[in-house]
Each structure stands twice: as structure tokens, then as C-alpha cells.
Amino acid sequence: MTPNTSPYLSPNKMLNWSKKNLFSSWVNTIMTVIALIFLYEVGTFFLNWAIFKADFINNFRGETITDRTFCSKNIEVGQHGACWAIIFVRFHQFMYGFYPVEEAWRVNLVYAFLPFALIGVLFDKLPLRRVFLYFTFAFPFIAYFMLYGGPGLSVVATNKWGGLLVTLFLGVTGIAMAFPLSILLALGRRSNMPIVKSICVVFIEFIRGVPLITLLFTANVMLPLFLPEGVKPDNLLRALVAVTLFQSAYMAEAIRGGLQAIPKGQIEAAQSLGLNYWQTTRKIILPQALKIAIPPIVNTCIGLFKDTSLVLIIGLFDLLGIGRAALSDITWTKLYYEVYVFVSLIFFIFCFGMSRYSLYLEKKLKTDNS
Amino acid sequence: MEQVIQLEKVNKWFDDFHVLKDIDLTVTKGQKIVVCGPSGSGKSTMIRCINRLEAHQKGQIVVHGTELTNDLKNIDMIRKNVGMVFQQFNLFPHLSVIDNITLAPIWVKKLPKKEAENIAMTYLEKVKIPEQAQKYPGQLSGGQQQRVAIARSLAMNPDIMLFDEPTSALDPEMIKEVLDVMIQLAEEGMTMLVVTHEMGFAKTVADQMIFMDEGRIVEQATPDEFFNNPKSDRTKLFLSQILNH
Numbered sequence: 007m008t009p010n011t012s013p014y015l016s017p018n019k020m021l022n023w024s025k026k027n028l029f030s031s032w033v034n035t036i037m038t039v040i041a042l043i044f045l046y047e048v049g050t051f052f053l054n055w056a057i058f059k060a061d062f063i064n065n066f067r068g069e070t071i072t073d074r075t076f077c078s079k080n081i082e083v084g085q086h087g088a089c090w091a092i093i094f095v096r097f098h099q100f101m102y103g104f105y106p107v108e109e110a111w112r113v114n115l116v117y118a119f120l121p122f123a124l125i126g127v128l129f130d131k132l133p134l135r136r137v138f139l140y141f142t143f144a145f146p147f148i149a150y151f152m153l154y155g156g157p158g159l160s161v162v163a164t165n166k167w168g169g170l171l172v173t174l175f176l177g178v179t180g181i182a183m184a185f186p187l188s189i190l191l192a193l194g195r196r197s198n199m200p201i202v203k204s205i206c207v208v209f210i211e212f213i214r215g216v217p218l219i220t221l222l223f224t225a226n227v228m229l230p231l232f233l234p235e236g237v238k239p240d241n242l243l244r245a246l247v248a249v250t251l252f253q254s255a256y257m258a259e260a261i262r263g264g265l266q267a268i269p270k271g272q273i274e275a276a277q278s279l280g281l282n283y284w285q286t287t288r289k290i291i292l293p294q295a296l297k298i299a300i301p302p303i304v305n306t307c308i309g310l311f312k313d314t315s316l317v318l319i320i321g322l323f324d325l326l327g328i329g330r331a332a333l334s335d336i337t338w339t340k341l342y343y344e345v346y347v348f349v350s351l352i353f354f355i356f357c358f359g360m361s362r363y364s365l366y367l368e369k370k371l372k373t374d375n376s
Numbered sequence: 377m378e379q380v381i382q383l384e385k386v387n388k389w390f391d392d393f394h395v396l397k398d399i400d401l402t403v404t405k406g407q408k409i410v411v412c413g414p415s416g417s418g419k420s421t422m423i424r425c426i427n428r429l430e431a432h433q434k435g436q437i438v439v440h441g442t443e444l445t446n447d448l449k450n451i452d453m454i455r456k457n458v459g460m461v462f463q464q465f466n467l468f469p470h471l472s473v474i475d476n477i478t479l480a481p482i483w484v485k486k487l488p489k490k491e492a493e494n495i496a497m498t499y500l501e502k503v504k505i506p507e508q509a510q511k512y513p514g515q516l517s518g519g520q521q522q523r524v525a526i527a528r529s530l531a532m533n534p535d536i537m538l539f540d541e542p543t544s545a546l547d548p549e550m551i552k553e554v555l556d557v558m559i560q561l562a563e564e565g566m567t568m569l570v571v572t573h574e575m576g577f578a579k580t581v582a583d584q585m586i587f588m589d590e591g592r593i594v595e596q597a598t599p600d601e602f603f604n605n606p607k608s609d610r611t612k613l614f615l616s617q618i619l620n621h
Contacts, residue, residue, distance in 0.1 A: 274460075274462070274466065278455060279455070281483060290468055
């Protein structure tokens with residue numbers, strides 16, 4: 007914390023601040039004015055398009071929009087903004103893909119419980135954290151049962167899953183499964199045992215040297231070869247395997263960077279106290295290395311979350327894929343801006359959330375005065 | 377006298393560099409040995425071999441009757457009984473002072489948390505900074521950090537303490553507070569092996585002085601002999617440089 011900023015913003019202070027930072031010289035003043043005009047123009051244009059002149063459910067005549075010909079902007083060309091009706095009408099697909107409408111409550115339930123599964127992992131000062139963590143471990147099984155079905159619930163095959171459901175499923179599960187794997191890979195790569203070390207090096211370098219698309223294709227084609235005959239893993243599972251391996255290799259390198267930053271003295275001090283390898287790793291090295299590696303780790307997580315859109319090429323419809331499918335529907339075609347802005351917004355919310363969380367973590371884990 | 381550490385013809389190489397050459401040393405219980413010598417003479421390496429932070433390649437090191445080999449069990453056992461204090465303190469920056477101290481008692485000795493904390497507070501009082509227990513190492517001065525590091529070692533209740541230039545990284549005004557703790561420890565009968573250039577401390581505390589140069593023990597004598605009547609020319613030169621500046 008900087009000592010000379012008071013938490014209170016008085017008008018006087020703001021005036022002083024802007025004098026000092028925005029209007030300190032003629033050049034600065036001109037730049038400030040140009041920037042303000044630019045922001046105003048872009049801002050009003052976008053707000054008009056997205057909100058004030060936009061259609062949501064009804065068009066300007068008050069009719070319910072059921073296809074693109076009802077959009078105000080297609081009736082009075084140039085007079086109106088976005089036509090968000092495509093999002094509302096196809097909302098189910100954006101959220102759940104081709105998941106049966108009458109079963110959508112199951113997905114909603116999983117969405118609703120997801121924050122409770124994450125919260126225990128994300129915030130360590132939480133009251134009753136232990137209870138939340140138990141729930142975290144149970145959650146994958148509950149979620150699988152709810153989403154896929156089983157005794158008492160009708161089975162919804164994964165080829166019916168889509169939209170945000172697929173994006174979140176691949177993103178969250180991929181990151182969650184890759185994290186422990188990547189720690190082992192990073193430790194293995196620094197191991198003294200030559201065989202362990204070479205396996206990790208080869209794995210990481212191989213995965214990193216190949217585009218995710220190739221991995222997705224490979225998983226799609228090759229995975230069945232490794233499984234007993236007759237067992238046919240579904241597409242989503244294959245994609246999950248590819249995404250997890252991909253993510254673990256990248257995260258392992260991020261973590262290795264953190265491991266390398268730990269001074270040797272830390273390990274020696276731990277050893278001289280009698281701590282063994284795993285105790286030293288768990289109590290001394292990893293807490294410090296992961297803290298250093300937070301920014302690159304979050305970077306790879308954000309990258310992966312967005313890369314899940316590539317599953318489109320093996321026939322899965324993630325959020326973006328559903329958007330593109332909506333656009334190719336003849337009744338809604340040409341509403342590109344609406345679909346892409348909406349899809350971008352959803353991706354942005356999740357990625358921005360991850361980014362803010364990493365900042366919070368860095369701040370929380372800071373233990374020195376610097 | 378009971379022998380607690382024996383080094384016999386110990387040799388060590390860093391690649392081609394021969395750091396320790398036929399080191400022979402016997403330490404008996406309660407003895408305080410101060411090791412000095414120019415940098416690169418192998419003094420730090422020697423004491424780091426005693427708790428196997430470095431592995432020697434030839435010769436024999438026996439601590440409490442257990443020979444140091446690659447056997448991890450022996451190494452762990454010896455490390456539990458041999459405390460070490462480093463030049464750079466090496467406190468764990470992500471743990472509070474009290475957690476730094478209780479870590480090993482809890483995880484290595486499997487003591488209950490409460491008991492470990494009581495022990496930690498006892499030693500923090502001994503090094504005279506109990507009020508810093510909840511702070512993080514980064515918030516303490518160098519002298520305070522080094523005293524925490526000493527308390528951390530002592531909390532494992534070792535019977536031998538190794539000090540590797542414990543005051544070399546400290547500002548001059550903080551050296552005394554650390555040396556005072558070490559003197560107190562010596563008076564309580566701890567077996568100590570100290571690499572240091574604090575000759576005043578050596579004169580007060582040491583039973584034996586060791587002078588090392590180029591990987592060999594050049595001279596070993598009582599402080600009286602060592603300072604007043606050094607045998608080798610190399611020792612005389614070193615002492616004249618270190619005492620007359």
C-alpha cells in the first residue's frame with residue numbers, strides 16, 4: 007500500500023489529481039481532450055448500438071422477433087442497433103447445446119453448485135472451508151451424475167452437450183486435472199532420477215511442440231487404439247484428454263519457472279532440519295514456487311479456456327461453435343456482430359475473473375514489506 | 377571424552393577442483409571448535425559435509441557412531457540431531473516466525489501443534505524476540521532473522537550445532553546480538569562447530585581453533601596457542617591480516 011493515498015476521494019483531491027495528471031501542460035491538455043472525444047464517440051456509438059437503439063425481444067413495432075426479418079435494423083435499414091433476439095431465442099443452445107430442454111434444470115443445478123465447489127479451493131480464510139473442500143472433492147462425481155445421468159436420471163449422451171456447458175466442462179475440468187499433473191511434471195523435470203526426468207522432458211517438449219488442433223485430432227483418432235476393442239470413448243472425453251495433456255505441459259513449464267526461482271538455501275535449510283524430499287517440496291518449495299508462478303499459470307489457464315473453442319474441429323459445439331451454428335441457421339443468418347459480441351462477452355467475463363483472482367492471490371500471498 | 381563427530385581422511389571434489397584434502401577431525405561432546413581461513417579454503421564445505429548438505433567422495437564421516445553414506449535413513453537421523461545456521465539465514469519467507477520454528481518439530485518429530493508452539497516460544501524467548509512470533513521474516517532485521525534461524529535449529533533439540541559464517545551477512549551493529557546468543561549457547565554446553573572470522577568470539581568461546589587453507593587443515597590448536605604462538609607461516613600471515621585491519 008502506498009502510504010500517501012487516503013481511502014477518501016474528495017472533489018478537491020480529484021481536481022488536484024486531474025490538474026497534475028491530465029492538464030499539466032498544453033500538450034497534455036490537447037491529448038486529454040482528444041482522448042476524451044474519442045472515448046465519447048466510441049462509447050456513445052457502442053451504447054446506442056448495443057442498448058439504446060437495440061432490439062431485445064420485440065422490434066420497434068412491438069412485434070415479437072422470431073427470425074431475422076423482424077429485426078428493426080432489417081426493416082428500417084440504418085436506423086436501429088443490435089438485434090439481440092437471436093441470443094434470447096437461442097439462449098438454450100448457447101447455454102446447454104442440444105441438451106434436452108426438459109432436462110436443462112440438471113445443468114442449471116450444476117452451474118449453481120459450481121461456485122460452491124470452487125470457493126473452498128480459491129479462498130483459504132473461508133469459514134467452514136473444510137466442509138467446502140469435501141464438497142469440492144465430491145463435486146466432480148455429483149456433476150458427472152447430474153450431467154450425464156444414471157440411476158434415476160435419464161442419460162444425456164455427451165454429443166448432446168454444447169455451448170457454455172462444453173466450454174466450462176473442458177475449461178474447468180481440463181485446468182483442474184492438469185494442475186496436479188503439471189506439478190508432478192515440473193518436479194519430475196527437475197528430478198535427479200534420469201528416467202523420470204527424461205520421461206517428463208520428452209512429454210513436455212512433445213506436447214508443447216505440437217499445436218492443440220493436432221492433439222485434438224490425434225486424441226480423436228489414436229485414443230481408441232489404446233483402449234480395448236469395443237470400448238468407444240466419446241468425443242468429449244477425447245477432447246478432455248487432449249486439452250488436459252496440453253494444459254499440463256504448459257502449466258508444468260510455468261511452475262518450473264517458479265521452482266527455479268527458489269534459492270538453494272531454502273532447500274538446504276529444510277534438509278538441515280530433517281525434512282525429507284516430499285515434506286520439503288510440499289511445505290517449502292511448492293508454496294513459494296507456485297506463488298511466483300501465479301501470473302504465468304493464470305496466463306496458461308486463460309489461454310486454455312479460450313482454446314477450448316478449437317474443439318469445433320472435432321465436431322463438438324462449444325460456446326463459439328454454437329454461435330457459428332446459430333449464424334448458419336437461415337432464419338438468423340448475418341447477425342454476426344450480435345453473436346460474436348455476446349460470445350466474446352461471456353469469454354471475457356470468465357477470463358477477466360481469472361485475471362482478477364490472480365491479482366487478489368498475489369496481493370494476499372505477499373509477506374514482505376516491499 | 378565421548379566422540380560425537382569423526383572425520384577421517386575426508387576428500388571432496390567439485391568436478392576437478394579438490395576442495396577437501398585428507399581432512400581429519402575429531403569433535404568430542406561439548407567441544408566448541410572455531411574454523412577460520414581464507415575464502416575458498418573449504419571450511420564451509422567441511423561443515424556442510426557433516427550434515428550431508430554436501431557429499432564427500434573419499435574417507436569417512438561418523439556422527440554419533442553413524443557413518444554418513446548414501447543411506448537416506450542415516451542422513452535423516454543425523455540431520456535431526458545436527459542443527460545448522462547459515463550465512464544467509466535461509467528462513468522460509470512464506471511462513472511466519474513461529475511457523476518457521478514449529479515446521480520441523482511438527483513434521484519431522486510429529487509433535488502436536490500446541491506443544492511445538494510452546495517449544496518455539498521457549499526458544500524465541502531464549503533468543504530474546506518472543507514479540508516477533510507472528511511476523512514474517514521479511515519484516516525483521518538481519519540480526520533478528522539470524523536469531524530466529526538459531527531458534528529454529530534449536531527447536532529440534534539438536535546436540536550438535538553447525539554455524540556457517542553466521543554473522544558475515546549482518547550489518548556491524550547487529551553482529552553482537554547474534555554472537556551473544558551463540559555465547560549463551562556455548563555456556564550451556566552445546567557442541568558447536570563455528571565457521572567465523574569473529575576472532576573476539578573465538579577467543580571467548582573456542583576450545584579449539586582450526587585454520588584451513590587450500591582444502592587442508594593447516595593448524596589446529598587451543599586459542600591461546602593459536603593466537604599467541606601460531607606454528608605455520610600461513611596462519612601467521614592470515615592472523616596478521618585479519619587482526620590488524
